[in-house]
Amino acid sequence: MLDVNIEKKLPGFSLRVAFKTENEILVLFGPSGAGKTLTLGSIAGSVKPDTGFIKLDDRVFFESPSTFVPMHRRRIGVVFQGYALFPHMTVAKNVAYGLRYMQGHGARVQEMLAQLHLDDLAHRYPHQLSGGQQQRVALGRALIVKPSLLLLDEPFSALDKAVREELQREIVRLQRELQLTVVVITHDLDDAFALGDKLAVMRHGHICQFGAVNEVFNYPNSAAVAKIMGATNLFRGTVTEKSVDGVKLMWGNISLRAAPADVSVGDTVSFFVRPEDVKVIHPDKPLKYLSGDNLLDVTVTRLAHRGAVIAMRVNAPHLPHPIAVRFPQRGYRDLRLHEGKAIQISLRWEAVQILPPA
């Protein structure tokens, strides 16, 4: 069990985080400057918090005012951003570094190299390796000392998609196999979903929301978290009606039906619709009109192809705010979308989510 409860004040920034995690992958998620690296550094031992404690199982790494175990006595696996492989050592030497005082560690190094498919690269130097191979070496070097806690700082930031996905699976496999507690920093939502059992959304030096990844994604507890979790269409409206099957909102002059929420009539609330949840209506296959469909007539103002996905922005004089829309290219090709085209969109009521008041 990793138990963290720390505070640290720096000029212009203060960190205050508390969380517990055990035998799972915890993702520290948030924009840069949120305090993720400072939190990880405190656990690793390169940063000394001002007050609080950091405990791993029965070991106390830090407890104010007097306990501070230096980094080299913590026996934690750390994979640094950019991997930080020793450039003057071969792959085998890098992996073996943590065992340098152990007699006959050759077999264990061999085993680790084999496990990470690095056998053929044992005598290469880091600059002769691809990004993915370097990442594997960094993992092997950190895991060779059999730590119970593994820290990863932006582990995939420099890798292409295919390698990234392979390594995400690898890390999940290693975590399950070795029963590790893993804390990983990322600002990439895909990484968070691929790795995370738990998610801690960080902003301005504290954790805004902590929970299972899906839970945080689907039920953000504030506008700030919704925004960090990729909810681009974040608006404000007034509650006009509340019933068992949902809420009615006034958004500018538009009445929208929204998902049920704990609000009262007259409240001004934040709500969001994910761009992926906005449906473009195909004129040949019109929906039969339902009040919950929140149909809107709009004009395409921006259109960008992102691989298999189309990212679009729509607007209309009666909309208080433009709306971002994302949808798969397939199936919409014959619509011949272009900037300036008038279309109809639907904000399905289940997807119109009202956020708890700040």
Add this chain to the structure above:
Amino acid sequence: MPWQPLILSLQVAGVATIIAVVVGLMLALWLAKKDFRGKSAIETILSLPLILPPTVLGYYLLFVLGNSGPLYPLGIRLVFTWGAAVVASTVVSLPLMVQSSRAAIAAVDPKLEKAAASLGASWWRVLLDVTLPLSRRGILAGAVLAFARSLGEFGATLMVAGNIPGRTQTLPLAIYDLVQANKITEANNAVLLMTAVAFGLLLLVRHLEKRADMKQDTHA
């Protein structure tokens, strides 16, 4: 060919370089790793020997090492000895050693040092396994520069060690005497020798620094 002054020059420069490397490395580590009040003052003082006239340095050294200096009561009497030449050479070459090795140490990615620490390496171990090996070219370049500067030392040495043939007369001082005595052939030989040695040493420094740059690039 004035062999005796050459041998003395090499001895003085050799000892001065060893001292400059040891002291300079400690100073370089301190300046590269620690932030403290008055750091710029220390850095400025350490660079002063590069700018000050050698006579000014010599004057300070005479004061420190001389009859009324703080070392005299301790029984350390170096003025007009071989040891004074070493002290003068050390002082003028130390800034070169400190600057070169400090830059090389500061260029080592702190993440590499943290990585070693996370794998159980103590401060000392990190220094030996990571910091020094990765900055060795800059350190070596500093040592070669310090040696070259020591070999060429003239002014401060003249002030504190004098120009005693066979005892404190190094090659640059011997050249001065040869020219004074109009022994042009011998002076020519000595001048060519000094130039060749200086050229060779600077070429070596260039080479070391270039390799160090290349290393930084491939590992960036």
